[in-house]
Amino acid sequence: MAESLSGKVVAITGAASGIGLACAKACVAEGATVFFVDRAEEALKRICAEVSPDRAIPLVVDLLDPESVRTMVPAILAKAGRLDVFHANAGTYIGGDLVDGDPDAFDRLLNLNVNAVFRTVHAVLPHMIERQTGDIVVTTSVAGHEHIPWEPVYSASKHAVQTLVYTLRRQVAKHGIRVGSIAPGPVITALLDDWVEERLEKAKAAKSLIEPEEIADVLLFMLSRPRHITIRDVVILPASQDI
Numbered sequence: 001m002a003e004s005l006s007g008k009v010v011a012i013t014g015a016a017s018g019i020g021l022a023c024a025k026a027c028v029a030e031g032a033t034v035f036f037v038d039r040a041e042e043a044l045k046r047i048c049a050e051v052s053p054d055r056a057i058p059l060v061v062d063l064l065d066p067e068s069v070r071t072m073v074p075a076i077l078a079k080a081g082r083l084d085v086f087h088a089n090a091g092t093y094i095g096g097d098l099v100d101g102d103p104d105a106f107d108r109l110l111n112l113n114v115n116a117v118f119r120t121v122h123a124v125l126p127h128m129i130e131r132q133t134g135d136i137v138v139t140t141s142v143a144g145h146e147h148i149p150w151e152p153v154y155s156a157s158k159h160a161v162q163t164l165v166y167t168l169r170r171q172v173a174k175h176g177i178r179v180g181s182i183a184p185g186p187v188i189t190a191l192l193d194d195w196v197e198e199r200l201e202k203a204k205a206a207k208s209l210i211e212p213e214e215i216a217d218v219l220l221f222m223l224s225r226p227r228h229i230t231i232r233d234v235v236i237l238p239a240s241q242d243i
Helices: 018-029 041-051 066-070 072-080 103-131 152-175 197-205 212-223
Strands: 009-013 033-038 056-060 085-088 134-139 177-184 233-236
Touching: 009 018, 009 072, 009 103, 018 033, 018 041, 018 085, 018 212, 033 041, 033 072, 041 056, 056 072, 066 072, 066 103, 072 103, 085 103, 103 134, 103 152, 103 177, 134 152, 134 212, 152 177, 177 212, 212 233
Parallel strands: 009 033, 009 085, 033 056, 085 134, 134 177, 177 233
Antiparallel strands: none
């Protein structure tokens, strides 16, 4: 039997847009109090006011700033008293040949896609271990399961966090904490902004892209399983794509 999210406290990073926003909205709709974590302060305030003035809570955190990350959990506990679910979702994308890339841009990608995930998950663990319960979900990518030649640094970053999911799951299961990942193929988000318009329209027409709301459906399924069930990893791809 599915468990309800009603009354649960959820925090989702990258919640001002894309997958994070869709997942945060879905959790609010299921009755959870949700911290929308992002650095886009004005967007967060506007979005949360529209979604639910009571249960959608904007939390401004710059995930690239360790000092800012350290404020995240204390702010959540001060407002809600506990944290039941943490979804490390924020990330960025760079594709193309390595030789043509900007090493500084690669550093920023790795800091957001890898280091920020480690830091935020590390931050929430003591509270969840103390309570002996909790859910941690990481947005990875199909690129974390395969070696995608046209996005080497992005693929490397997703392999890193996928390994975190695998290893952390075994460490914290004894504390009643579930750890899982959602690994989508291409999703219609701002990460596709560098796609040529013609390519994007063709992909949409061919139904070879995923809507953010479809990722949100996966998250709700994972979180609503009875506590003795762990949905470890979900790879979600368009039916026309098989990597």
